[in-house]
Each structure stands twice: as structure tokens, then as C-alpha cells.
Amino acid sequence: MDDGVSDRELLERARAGDERAFRLLVERHEPAVASVVTAMLGPGDEAEDVGQETFIRFYRSMDRFRGEAALKTYLTRIAINLSRNARKGGSRQAARFPSRDDPESRAEERFLPATEGGEEIERRERERQVRRAIGRLDGKHRAVVVLRMIEGYSTKETAAILEVPQGTVLSRLSRAMRKLEAELEPYVRTE
Known part of the structure; x- marks a missing residue:
């Protein structure tokens, strides 16, 4: 399904209920999200949880995403905000x-x-x-x-x-x- 399909097109398909399109968006952007949350929180369960929560939040807000920024930028913003919240609410140890x-x-x-x-x-x-x-x-x-x-x-x-x-x-x-x-x-x- 990837065959050079843009994020914008996949997003429109996902908004219309195409689960495969949403899965492809996740697969496409998961490495970048994982990298950001791991760098913010260190490797481990907390980073994995924040990475998953990033895509849950995106799924819930997908209809409100206006496309003014690139999807990668939007997902990274969610990941950074969730990582900050996790560090505030969790232990104050330095990230690994x-x-x-x-x-x-x-x-x-x-x-x-x-x-x-x-x-x-x-x-x-x-x-x-x-x-x-x-x-x-x-x-x-x-x-x-x-x-x-x-x-x-x-x-x-x-x-x-x-x-x-x-x-x-x-x-x-x-x-x-x-x-x-x-x-x-x-x-x-x-x-």
C-alpha cells in the first residue's frame, strides 16, 4: 500500500476509516517517535508507553489535525509533550x-x-x-x-x-x- 503514497493521502484514508492506512502511518513514523521519546526518557517501558500514547493521542485528534505542519512535526510535538509530562510525573532521575x-x-x-x-x-x-x-x-x-x-x-x-x-x-x-x-x-x- 505504501507505493509512494503521501502522509496526507494516508491521513485522509485513515480519517475515512481505513485502518490499514492508519497502521501504515504508524509504521512510517514510529521510528522517529521512538527515537525522540527514548532520547527524552531513556530506553525502557516508560519510553515505549509514551511512544504508544503518542499514536493513541494522534488517533484521537486526527480529525483536528489541519496539516499546517508536517505530520512528523505534529507527532514529534505530541511525543515531546508526553515525554515532558512523564518526567514531571515520574521519577526525577536523569534519562538514560x-x-x-x-x-x-x-x-x-x-x-x-x-x-x-x-x-x-x-x-x-x-x-x-x-x-x-x-x-x-x-x-x-x-x-x-x-x-x-x-x-x-x-x-x-x-x-x-x-x-x-x-x-x-x-x-x-x-x-x-x-x-x-x-x-x-x-x-x-x-x-
Whole structure:
């Protein structure tokens, strides 16, 4: 059924009751939603629950979706909001992030210099510290880091997802990066 069918067309079919069209939308966008909630909450049951809740909320609000933003943007906005709510209502522990081997962990590369064979233990320790530092950021700063640095959204897209001006995205990202750099300074090699 995918055969290059647009999100807009699948959405119209889903609104008309086509369950296969809705399932295809979920399959198409689930990896991006899962990546966002995992980056916000860490891997585990809570992230899976928030990912599922994202699509439940979308299903319930599908008729109100006007298409002013891309569907991926809309779903990411739902996922970010639900992730923030989960962190407020749940434990206040720092989020656990995927391992460095996970392609979704690109933000860590900024802070992790290339290592050579015998430095694997040091690299893993730096990696662990980066994940912890990102997890300790407050929700609004973590969301910007996740969207811009991990997910690769543009400033404009991030602003649309978070429903804030682009300048706010830039200032939050700048503050978050300063916090991360200060916290991670002992782990960044300057040779």
C-alpha cells in the first residue's frame, strides 16, 4: 500500500476509516517517535508507553489535525509533550540514553574525541558522562538538544515542534550546550 503514497493521502484514508492506512502511518513514523521519546526518557517501558500514547493521542485528534505542519512535526510535538509530562510525573532521575553505537546518539560525538585501541574504557566513561549530563538538563533544554543535536531537526522545525520562536530555540540550545560543556569539561581531552 505504501507505493509512494503521501502522509496526507494516508491521513485522509485513515480519517475515512481505513485502518490499514492508519497502521501504515504508524509504521512510517514510529521510528522517529521512538527515537525522540527514548532520547527524552531513556530506553525502557516508560519510553515505549509514551511512544504508544503518542499514536493513541494522534488517533484521537486526527480529525483536528489541519496539516499546517508536517505530520512528523505534529507527532514529534505530541511525543515531546508526553515525554515532558512523564518526567514531571515520574521519577526525577536523569534519562538514560542509547549507547554510542546507536546511530541516534549523534549529540555525543561533539563531546567525544576519537579514541585509539587502548582507550576504550576512557571513551565509555566519557560516553556515560555525556548521557548523564544530557539527562540532567531540564525538560525545555533537553528537548532542544534532543531535537537539534540528536534528531537533526533544523532550528525552524524545532521551533515549530516546541511552539516557540526560533530565537528561543537558539538561546535554549546555547544555554544547554554551555551547561553540557561546563559539566563535561573534565572528560573532554584538549591535546
